[in-house]
Amino acid sequence: MDDPYLVARQAADALRSRFGIPGFDVALVLGSGWAQAADGLGEPIDECPLDELPGFSAPVVAGHGGVLRLVGTTSGSIAAIFTGRTHLYEGRGVAPVVHGVRTAAAAGATTVVLTNGCGGISHPPGEPVLIADHINLTGATPLVGPRFVDLTAVYDPALRALAREVDPSLADGVYCQFHGPSYETPAEVAMARAIGGTLVGMSTALEAIAAREAGLRVLGISLVTNAAAGIAAEPLSHAEVVEAGLAAQPRLRGLLAGLLERL
Ligand code: 8IG
Numbered sequence: 483m484d485d486p487y488l489v490a491r492q493a494a495d496a497l498r499s500r501f502g503i504p505g506f507d508v509a510l511v512l513g514s515g516w517a518q519a520a521d522g523l524g525e526p527i528d529e530c531p532l533d534e535l536p537g538f539s540a541p542v543v544a545g546h547g548g549v550l551r552l553v554g555t556t557s558g559s560i561a562a563i564f565t566g567r568t569h570l571y572e573g574r575g576v577a578p579v580v581h582g583v584r585t586a587a588a589a590g591a592t593t594v595v596l597t598n599g600c601g602g603i604s605h606p607p608g609e610p611v612l613i614a615d616h617i618n619l620t621g622a623t624p625l626v627g628p629r630f631v632d633l634t635a636v637y638d639p640a641l642r643a644l645a646r647e648v649d650p651s652l653a654d655g656v657y658c659q660f661h662g663p664s665y666e667t668p669a670e671v672a673m674a675r676a677i678g679g680t681l682v683g684m685s686t687a688l689e690a691i692a693a694r695e696a697g698l699r700v701l702g703i704s705l706v707t708n709a710a711a712g713i714a715a716e717p718l719s720h721a722e723v724v725e726a727g728l729a730a731q732p733r734l735r736g737l738l739a740g741l742l743e744r745l
Pocket of ligand 1: 514599600601602660662664665666682683684707708709710711723
């Protein structure tokens with residue numbers, strides 16, 4: 483990708499002219515298991531395939547959509563819902579992974595809600611978990627050069643409090659981002675636990691870093707779709723991922739609806 487910040491501004495400009503809006507306020511990125519929960523949220527404004535915007539490509543994972551949907555919220559803001567994301571394991575590099583976040587910032591957004599489906603170390607499948615902090619185990623970063631971004635409070639404490647107004651029983655988690663696409667070995671999960679991780683996944687941390695660089699407020703919410711490897715007796719399957727996502731829909735929907743009313 484050319485200068486990724488420039489491409490993000492181009493994508494934001496393309497959005498503005500395509501939708502005839504000055505920008506949007508909130509970006510919501512939907513991970514595995516979240517698409518249905520976000521269906522019909524807010525007042526629909528417009529949508530377009532992501533790959534028709536500069537710098538975006540079509541998604542590769544079944545169950546990850548590839549649409550940017552604009553909706554109006556009851557608080558009067560405009561939310562942009564990204565129904566899919568690019569993952570590091572696709573091999574296109576880090577810039578495409580964080581392009582949505584940078585585009586949101588260039589389009590005037592102040593807040594990004596990053597959701598994902600992940601493996602649970604100390605949370606059961608079907609549980610949504612507020613990300614309190616992350617550990618970036620990818621060996622990658624979206625930042626190049628002397629960009630010494632402070633990551634003391636990546637996941638905004640005020641936004642986390644807001645999420646708990648909506649759903650007071652939300653647990654806190656520490657999300658470990660692995661490169662993927664293979665799931666972890668049991669030894670890797672044991673390592674993640676030993677260093678303080680409670681969730682394992684393949685997204686979110688790199689996007690959160692780029693979001694903080696751009697000055698966005700970040701909220702991260704994981705849906706535990708499976709026990710991490712070695713935590714439960716059975717091996718992992720994609721079917722299990724899909725099933726746990728379905729069972730959690732009502733709770734996720736309530737959470738997203740409540741958040742959109744407040745952001
Ligand atoms: I859904 O168990 C989902 N995504 N790394 N590990 C990792 N990513 C995941 C997992 C998991 N489940």
